[in-house]
Amino acid sequence: MASSEAAWNHEYVEANGIRVHYVRHGSGTPLVLLHGWPEFWYVWRKNIPALAEHFDVVVPDLRGFGDSEKPGLPEPPSRLLEDMVEDLRGLADALGMERIGIVGHDVGSAVAQRFAAEYPERVLGLFFFNCSYPGIGKRWLEPESVGEIWYQSFHRQPWAADLVGSSREACAIYLKHFLDHWAHEPGVFDGDFEVWVDNFMQSGNLQGGFDWYVGMREARMKMMREGPPELPKIEVPAYFLWGESDPILKIRWADRLEDYFSNFEFEPAHGAGHFVHYERPELANERITGFFSGL
Numbered sequence: 077m078a079s080s081e082a083a084w085n086h087e088y089v090e091a092n093g094i095r096v097h098y099v100r101h102g103s104g105t106p107l108v109l110l111h112g113w114p115e116f117w118y119v120w121r122k123n124i125p126a127l128a129e130h131f132d133v134v135v136p137d138l139r140g141f142g143d144s145e146k147p148g149l150p151e152p153p154s155r156l157l158e159d160m161v162e163d164l165r166g167l168a169d170a171l172g173m174e175r176i177g178i179v180g181h182d183v184g185s186a187v188a189q190r191f192a193a194e195y196p197e198r199v200l201g202l203f204f205f206n207c208s209y210p211g212i213g214k215r216w217l218e219p220e221s222v223g224e225i226w227y228q229s230f231h232r233q234p235w236a237a238d239l240v241g242s243s244r245e246a247c248a249i250y251l252k253h254f255l256d257h258w259a260h261e262p263g264v265f266d267g268d269f270e271v272w273v274d275n276f277m278q279s280g281n282l283q284g285g286f287d288w289y290v291g292m293r294e295a296r297m298k299m300m301r302e303g304p305p306e307l308p309k310i311e312v313p314a315y316f317l318w319g320e321s322d323p324i325l326k327i328r329w330a331d332r333l334e335d336y337f338s339n340f341e342f343e344p345a346h347g348a349g350h351f352v353h354y355e356r357p358e359l360a361n362e363r364i365t366g367f368f369s370g371l
Contacts, residue, residue, distance in 0.1 A: 091166030102128030112182020116142035140284025156291025211332030
């Protein structure tokens with residue numbers, strides 16, 4: 077994995093019937109960091125040491141990603157999000173954590189929202205980076221968006237993982253597009269890039285990530301056809317730190333957060349795109365620490 081591999085505490089636990097890999101550092105209030113795509117636990121490497129000075133930081137690989145188990149899609153595939161929520165509950169139960177703070181990005185933000193809706197008594201607070209939430213609605217299909225979301229359809233093709241994983245070079249070309257294009261400054265991931273390629277060239281990891289888009293197809297299509305659904309507001313305190321330069325989850329789409337969250341703060345992150353936690357880690361760590369310390 078990474079050159080500093082020995083510095084990380086790698087552990088495994090059985091949760092919701094699968095083997096979950098996680099990294100754990102620190103002590104105190106439990107804080108779970110949930111990654112997105114194309115990510116895995118290591119995307120938090122700039123955050124874990126600073127946050128572990130204040131919290132018991134647990135950083136899992138979601139099912140299908142990294143070194144966690146890859147059981148494939150459930151039947152029906154639309155149950156995948158629910159399975160990921162139960163994975164998180166199982167992880168918290170196995171580690172004896174009654175209540176947790178959750179930091180979520182991208183895929184992880186969807187898991188965090190559903191977990192907070194179903195188990196609000198288990199959640200101290202929610203901290204989100206660029207966040208896919210129901211209020212985006214039909215705006216996924218805006219002309220400025222439609223050219224950006226092609227990958228979501230591509231990932232649902234049964235041959236997509238075979239094509240991207242056909243060689244290390246093909247995988248590298250594919251990943252570099254997203255890590256550069258979605259960031260404020262292309263090249264921000266260059267120092268870790270080979271670690272990314274190593275991870276996604278592991279057996280099952282490309283398909284495991286692509287499965288997310290298969291599982292979410294039904295819900296996304298419904299939202300694109302019908303617009304934002306009406307849902308009970310999430311009552312758990314939340315904080316949003318949203319990268320201004322994100323071309324995929326546009327900051328102007330945050331305008332309907334108040335329809336889905338009853339108690340939240342919102343802050344634009346200057347000089348950051350999709351990966352605020354990796355692009356501006358000092359800002360992210362300061363805001364996360366301040367938010368959860370104040371709850």
